[in-house]
Amino acid sequence: MKILLGSLLLLAGMTSACNRAFEPIVYGKDACAHCKMTIIDKRFAAEIVNPKGKVFKFDDISCLRAFTAEIPGSMIFVNAYREKGEQPLNAATAVYLHHPSFKSPMSGNITAFAGKDDAKGLQDSLQLELLTWETLP
Numbered sequence: 001m002k003i004l005l006g007s008l009l010l011l012a013g014m015t016s017a018c019n020r021a022f023e024p025i026v027y028g029k030d031a032c033a034h035c036k037m038t039i040i041d042k043r044f045a046a047e048i049v050n051p052k053g054k055v056f057k058f059d060d061i062s063c064l065r066a067f068t069a070e071i072p073g074s075m076i077f078v079n080a081y082r083e084k085g086e087q088p089l090n091a092a093t094a095v096y097l098h099h100p101s102f103k104s105p106m107s108g109n110i111t112a113f114a115g116k117d118d119a120k121g122l123q124d125s126l127q128l129e130l131l132t133w134e135t136l137p
Helices: 002-018 061-068 116-126
Strands: 046-049 055-058 075-078 095-098 110-113
Touching: 046 061, 055 061, 061 075, 061 110, 095 116, 110 116
Parallel strands: none
Antiparallel strands: 046 055, 046 075, 095 110
16 A cells, blocks of 8 residues: 555656646745745746746846756746736747846846847847847846
């Protein structure tokens, strides 16, 4: 009986690790996993789902960047700067702009966009270089 129960618990743990997915952020209630501040501004929020399925939420992309070195192999999501919906972007395929005028919660001042066309207007008006996940400061 103990072997059967142990096998079921192991199977349940393996199944939950396989169902890794973005978990919606509750703005005004969830706290940043790195700086511990309450996540309020949707434009800069981000999330990591680690290989075991544990979710870490962030109020600033710079907090996420500081945290990712600790969890290799994770799924990483960022919110689009102009998007009002709840659909997060894959951090690895998003494009980014960095400028002090963005005024993100922890002063990382990094914004994410789904693609070059989404960032083009702001990029041109501020004369910024388009960044990728690998080239972020």
